[in-house]
Amino acid sequence: MPPSERQNMRIMKTTTLQLKHSINRSSYPLALLLVPLALACFSFSPTARAVTPAPAECPPNFNARTGCHALYDLTTGVGNAALGWHALAENSDASFSTGIGAGALSTNSGDSNTAVGAAALFLNTTSTENVAVGTDALLFNDGGSFNTANGAFALSSNTEGIGNTAIGLNTLSNTTGSFNTAVGIAVLEANTTPNDNTAIGNGALVNNTTGGTLGGSGQDALGPNTAVGSGALSANITGNSNTAVGFQALQGVDGDFNTAVGFRALYVSTAEQQ
Numbered sequence: 725m726p727p728s729e730r731q732n733m734r735i736m737k738t739t740t741l742q743l744k745h746s747i748n749r750s751s752y753p754l755a756l757l758l759v760p761l762a763l764a765c766f767s768f769s770p771t772a773r774a775v776t777p778a779p780a781e782c783p784p785n786f787n788a789r790t791g792c793h794a795l796y797d798l799t800t801g802v803g804n805a806a807l808g809w810h811a812l813a814e815n816s817d818a819s820f821s822t823g824i825g826a827g828a829l830s831t832n833s834g835d836s837n838t839a840v841g842a843a844a845l846f847l848n849t850t851s852t853e854n855v856a857v858g859t860d861a862l863l864f865n866d867g868g869s870f871n872t873a874n875g876a877f878a879l880s881s882n883t884e885g886i887g888n889t890a891i892g893l894n895t896l897s898n899t900t901g902s903f904n905t906a907v908g909i910a911v912l913e914a915n916t917t918p919n920d921n922t923a924i925g926n927g928a929l930v931n932n933t934t935g936g937t938l939g940g941s942g943q944d945a946l947g948p949n950t951a952v953g954s955g956a957l958s959a960n961i962t963g964n965s966n967t968a969v970g971f972q973a974l975q976g977v978d979g980d981f982n983t984a985v986g987f988r989a990l991y992v993s994t995a996e997q998q
Contacts, residue, residue, distance in 0.1 A: 794823075808842075834869075841876070868902075892926075908954070914961075920948035925971075928956045935963045935978075946980065959992075 782788070785802040789795040793813045794806035802819040806812035810830045811823035821837045823829035827846045828839040834852040839845035843863055844856040851869040856862035861873040863880040871888045873879035878890040880897045887903045890896035895906040899915040906912040908926040915921060915929070918936035923929035928951040936948040946964035951957035955972040966982045968974035973984040976992030984990035 791826075918948065921950070922948070923951045923956070925952060925954040925956055927954060927958045928952070929960060930958050932957070932960050933962065935960050935966075937964065939964075 783795060783798055785800070787795060787798060787801060787804045789806040791806065791808045791811055794808060794811045795804060795815060796813045797816045798804070799816045801815055801817050804812055804815060804819060805822045807824045808828055809826040811825065811828045812821060812832055813830050815821060815829065815832045818833050818835050820835055821829055821832055822839070823832070824840045825842045825844055827843045828841065829837055829845045829848055832845065832848050834848060834850045836853045837845055837848060837851070838855045840857045841859045841861055844858065844861045845854060845865055846863050848854065848862070848865050851865060851867050853870050854862055854865060854868070855872045857874045858876040858878055860876065860880045861878045862871060862882060865871065865879065865882050867884040868882050868886050870886050871879055871882060873890045875890065875892045875895055877893065877897050878895045879888055879899065882888060882896070882899050885900050885902045888896055888899060888901070889905045891907045892911060893909045894913050895908065895911045896904055896915055897913050899912065901915060901917050901919045903920045904912060904915060904918070905922045907924045908928060910927055910930050911923045911925065912921060912929045912932055914931050914933050916933050918932070918934055919938065921929060921932065921936040929949060932949065937946065939946045949957060949960060949964065949966045950968070951974070952969045953971045953973055955975050956968040956970065957966055957974045957977065958972070959976045959978055960966060960974070961978050963977065963979045963982070965980055966974060966977070968984045968989070970984065970986045970989050972991050973986065973989040974982055974991070975988070977990060982990060
């Protein structure tokens with residue numbers, strides 16, 4: 725190789741080595757910056773980052789809760805389940821209750837209650853073994869136990885009545901009495917304090933307020949009313965000891981000791997009353 729070419733080769737090698745060392749030296753800070761950046765990107769990737777909000781810890785004693793402040797005050801209660809905003813929020817040591825829906829059983833401190841629906845059994849405190857299914861079902865119930873309400877606003881105004889069964893929209897919605905049975909829409913809707921009335925059929929005993937109140941003695945003893953059929957005894961307000969079976973049986977009658985069986989049996993129109 726001629727001397728001039730060898731000289732050129734030495735210059736090229738020297739330049740290449742210097743460039744190589746320069747690149748290696750300049751890459752160190754860049755690498756130090758890229759490593760934490762890559763880690764940060766990984767930590768905030770959709771598959772790697774934590775769930776927000778973080779899932780709540782499973783509460784002790786076989787309890788389960790999902791929702792804002794659900795079972796919030798729980799201490800020693802066992803076997804409760806709460807799903808929804810403030811469901812069973814104030815339940816602390818009561819057990820075996822289930823609240824599903826916003827505010828269901830929110831103030832509960834009684835055992836073995838079941839509420840499904842927004843504000844169902846919302847104000848219940850110490851009463852036990854109630855079942856409420858529907859919006860505002862047994863809403864104001866406080867001291868009444870063993871009640872069953874199935875339907876929006878069913879038994880919604882019951883406070884201390886016990887052993888009532890209400891199935892249907894607005895059934896027994898104003899009662900404070902006990903052991904009443906209402907099945908249908910607006911059945912016994914206006915009932916207040918009487919006990920032991922039975923009404924089956926849309927609008928049966930719908931206007932009854934104090935009818936069916938026990939009183940008197942012997943042959944004059946007053947007792948509950950029984951109405952089976954749509955509109956049966958629908959105009960009864962204060963009458964007692966009546967039995968009406970059939971569509972609109974005893975409709976328009978507000979008195980005592982009447983019995984009517986059949987389609988519009990003993991039906992009295994409002995025009996005839998005026």
